[in-house]
Amino acid sequence: MAAEGGNGKGAAGPSGARTYPDFSAPTVDKVMVEERAAALGKRSIKKETKVAGLLLSIAMMDLTTLEGKDSPGKVTQLCQKAMRPHASPEVPPCAAICVYPKLVPVAKHALAGSSVKVASVATAFPSGLSALDVKLEDVRRAVAWGADEIDMVIDRGALLAGEKTRIFDEIAATKEACGQAHLKVILETGELGTYDLVREASQIAMLAGADFIKTSTGKVTPAATPAVTLVMLEAIRDFFYATGKRIGMKPAGGIRTAKQALHYLVLVKETLGDAWLTPDLFRLGASTLLNDVLMQLEKERTGAYQSGDSFSKD
């Protein structure tokens, strides 16, 4: 179970029982964090800066489709869009495509030769309520099929029942199963109830070897909110001060407008600084966001507000 990263995880103590790092995290002032997150959304961002921010948000986007009706055709189409979101040469490709494991080979094939990564949800997504070996097999299969990144879900039921060490062990085991693939840990903050538990879950995930922590599956409301993202960004900041390791952040779910995307970039900039404003350390999980960003970019270019009918749905 020993995996790279983390602080002395899985080490056997003198009595033979395993010892764990300290999961404790500072408590979160709910009112303050919500106020600060909201305040950071009120910046007035002017033309050139706005365009730069929108282009950056496209480069950071995990273009996602996680539906039961996902077909090879739809995923191929989405891959085309991720590689070339718009005809304008200045619009960069997206960071990654995020799909279910079975569609990883399709995406891998469609994206061959491009910079766009393939991310796959795994570990019995979206609930995570399967046996550990089934979840690990899910991960290994997705990696074998070509996934560059694995988006795992934690067992929220176990966390709410207080089984923190089980969560830690499962993340560590998943990290090991990932091999070279990057691991994003989905906390599903909408089911955790309190910011304190979000902060603690972030701490557990980072200690267990997560490369990224991610807010949501997109299947639960509320999904990503600015406030919960700020809590996680602060956890990343404090983890960096304590260990020197840079962990990535991915808000996902409910991010639909260019304005929201810019809000998240401001949150990152103000909490973690420019070092995190790169697709290696910050991602936006979204499906409909891309079109709104493209519409705003076209609006800035032409001066006319755009119609959704002029942009491809997938």
Add this chain to the structure above:
Amino acid sequence: MARAKDKETAGAPARADERENGFVPPARLSVRKAYKMLVGGQFIRSESGRYMQVADPMSLGGTKENVPWASRKDVRDAVVVARGAWDGWAGRTAYNRGQILYRLAEMLEARQGELARALERGGLEASRAAAETAAAIDRVVSYAGWADKYQSLFSSLNPVAGPHFNFTVPESMGVVGVVAPARPALLGLLGAVLPIITAGNTVIVLASEADPRTALVLGEALATSDLPGGVINVLTGRAAELLPHLAKHMEVAALDLHEVAPELARKAEEAAIGNVKRVRTRSIDEAAWFDADSATSPRWIERFVEMKTIWHPSGV
């Protein structure tokens, strides 16, 4: 309102201490209304915070009242909600749209006095204000009737040289931007908007600049009718400032411009090229709006429909 208040205070007995410093408290605090625009079924101020002032002849000191002064962003927000409302509105049965319009007439009837008073404050004599309000309500009833009938008038079965049924039916266009005439402020606005929504379109209307307040009072009646939010969006502001943005917007399908200055209308037509908007301009003299025969002609509905022609194989 203000007059009534002053009458009451004049009759109220003042207490000794108040008489000393000359302050006589009113019997009631006056409750004045913040006029708001109607966008997506919500009452909103302008996101810009701007206001225009309109005269308030009912007040004693010649004070003015504030009405919102819509901005470019208000126009954009209104287009988004109007587009969102279009599918649902156009998707209703024609019969149901007629029922909803009739319900609007019921709501206006109940607010008849308030609307007439708004027109009076906008500068009309009492008798003309009452006549215009009545005509406006009747206009709603007329279009409620047309809602499920105009289709038959404009549809056709076309003879074609082949084994096909070929027929043409009118369909709604989408979001239509309207600049309402200055006068009549109420009947002109409704008279322009009703044929457009009867056809299943949704509307953003820039109210009369001569009397914007009446349109905002009308908005309160629109919001309490069964009309879904976003079908009629009422903005107050300057057409010269807002029309170019409406004309440029790629989500707006058509423009209906009343009494717009030729230079501004030309600019709007140029901006409308981007998505090949249909632009109709006209100036109707005030009396013609009251002519129910011409102003409730189904031809007015036809101005903002798209004709769809369908070929269907026939015979076996």
